[in-house]
Amino acid sequence: MFITKISRLCNIPRNISLITQRKINNLPHQLPLTTRLLNPCIGSVISWNKQDCNSVTIKVNYSSNITQESPPLDAATFENICEETLDHLTEYFEELVELEPNLKDADISYSSGVLTVSLGDSGTYVINKQSPNKQIWLSSPTSGPKRFDFDTKQQYWVYSHTGVSLHALLQEELPKIFTSVKDIDFSRCCYSKL
Incomplete structure (x- = not known):
């Protein structure tokens, strides 16, 4: 009651x-x-x-970390933004894996809107688009599952419960895995905000 x-x-x-x-x-x-x-x-x-x-x-x-509501995305725009986001993340993860000598068994694959980043003993990240919800979902071996909405005003993916961006979360977690790589910078990817 x-x-x-x-x-x-x-x-x-x-x-x-x-x-x-x-x-x-x-x-x-x-x-x-x-x-x-x-x-x-x-x-x-x-x-x-x-x-x-x-x-x-x-x-x-x-209190809330979200400053304002973002106007909705149409389906075509959502698909384009997701494709660009996941393509850039795929390229950046491939670059990081090449620079990290301790992750020789790592595997990066991207197909049909699903990016899978297998990092051996460090676990597997899965980042995928969810077209019906117009979200990107992240499954992280460190922080667990999160659902990110696109903020059309500020042009980045944000977890509405905390206000943390997709790229900021990856920026926080991955230096602990890619220990040999200096200057990990997810702001280089499109639609990022750190």
């Missing part, structure tokens, strides 16, 4: 950062006097102070 009431507070625009305070009546008596929990919708902290047996004041700090 209490969590349901909190979840209604989560429907806010993405570009807002605010603190709000609400009083909710008729809460269960077993709540502690002061309690904190993570808000699952955007990870902000919710705290409440029990004032009496029937009501409590809630403080919610909302």
Whole structure:
């Protein structure tokens, strides 16, 4: 009951950062006097102070890394942007593998919108387009699965839950695998933002 009431507070625009305070009546008596929990919708902290047996004041700090909504892509534009993005990533991964002597068994393949980067003991990255959702999906052996939307205003792929770009995530993870390669720079790829 209490969590349901909190979840209604989560429907806010993405570009807002605010603190709000609400009083909710008729809460269960077993709540502690002061309690904190993570808000699952955007990870902000919710705290409440029990004032009496029937009501409590809630403080919610909302924030988001996404600055504004991006206009939708049409199907043809999405396909072209995906193709360019995946082609550039394929070329850059091939270049990195050639420069890394510790990854002789690495394999890079790109076909039908799916880029597979097998890095031996370091795991396999799969980056693929999802045309129905107009997204690029990443499966990373380090950070797990992510779904990236294209920001048409800023021209890059962004994970909407954190605001991190596809290329920035790769830039963060891959130097730990390509240890012999100096100056890994995914900003060289098209539609990147670090």
